[in-house]
Amino acid sequence: MSRKPILHYFNGRGRMECIRWLLAAAGVEFEEKLIEKPEDLNKLKNDGSLLFQQVPMVEIDGMNLVQTRAILNYIATKYNLYGKDIKERALIDMYSEGVADLGEMIMLLPLCPAAEKDAKVTFIREKTTNRFLPAFENVLKSHGQDYLVGNKLSRADIHLVELLYYVEELDPSLLANFPLLKALKARVSNLPAVKKFLQPGSQRKPPTDERQIEARKIFKF
């Protein structure tokens, strides 16, 4: 019997959270080895398990995978969440990359210097409302199907719904004018595996807080 995947990362969302979501939504149980002190990270580096000396790293199928996107691509392919052909995959990639762009802005917000924060939040709100959410709403509108691509759940839906939760954390009113996105969020959230992941006590990580920012300063990322 194959072992469960093991995720190596800090005790927070960062660049690993989308991987946790994808595995969870695919119904795949996984273990985590949390990096809590500089020694933990150094050990991984010295062991040679980090190809480019960076985390996330996921031990899966006998490999030590690094690079967030490479990991996501592998999981999506393995668990059939990547469309039925190369063209569907291209659409899924395009949508996933758009999610990642906005997701990155939101993820980096806690690291923003206090003086610049207001401007950054305004910028993110503007992009969310005028660029990203309309794009996804229009995709759903254009075909009227339940999921973004190929009338079937794919990684794109999972990544987008994860993002919608973060947008909601920033400001729930940002989702007000996007009925199809709200419906997608509800639909995906009700899938048994996702519903379970959304319960308290799951491996889902809370928003970044002060302690995590301090830890990041130590680890310099």
Added chain:
Amino acid sequence: MAAKPKLWYFRGRGRMESIRWLLAAAGVEFEEEFLETREQYEKLQKDGRLLFGQVPLVEIDGMELTQTRAILSYLATKYNLHGKDPKETGFSWIESSCCFVRIDMYAEDTLDLMMMVVVAAFKPPEEKEESLASVVKKAKTQHFPVFEKILKDHGEDFLVGNKFSWADIQLLEAILMVEELDASVLSDFPLLKEFKTRTNNIPTIKKFLQPGSQRKLPPDNHYVKVVRNVLQF
């Protein structure tokens, strides 16, 4: 007969250059439309051709693809530069998936490195110099040693599965880009030097490296000005 892919971008490297490299290495002819004015850009947006309002845009196979990585991944798969497809070849899942995931890991890393150069062009002069020096340092200490070791460990000509792939094309592109910043960057990496010579001589790549090809020049002040004007930042 299928139309040639059409690339929409500025007349410079930026986020489109890796796409040009991939097409060229695959021996695929492509057309280009260059963004030079704000009006052209606004028209593309108004016509609904830019999903997230951004370029690169590549028209291919009836699709209007944006997002650099989505485009690269599509092209790599289409032109057999993405390793073996587990579903198509009947290889065991592990055997073939190892190939595509390794290509992804390596390509992501070299893309990260090259993006630092792309972004540096838009920084104020002092910061720009610092950024570019940092790129050279990272290449020498963090990135290139890894690829040197990969080549050493398997002793093969190409990075993954003894077969030319997207990972090799991007590594060559990254090597040449960093060499433009510091010609001695490969001095401690004999296998990368051999790799460079070998890949330079692949006919499609050799052709792309000739003057007059669609390969673009490093960013200069004019390029930065055009991009700032078109994107208004």
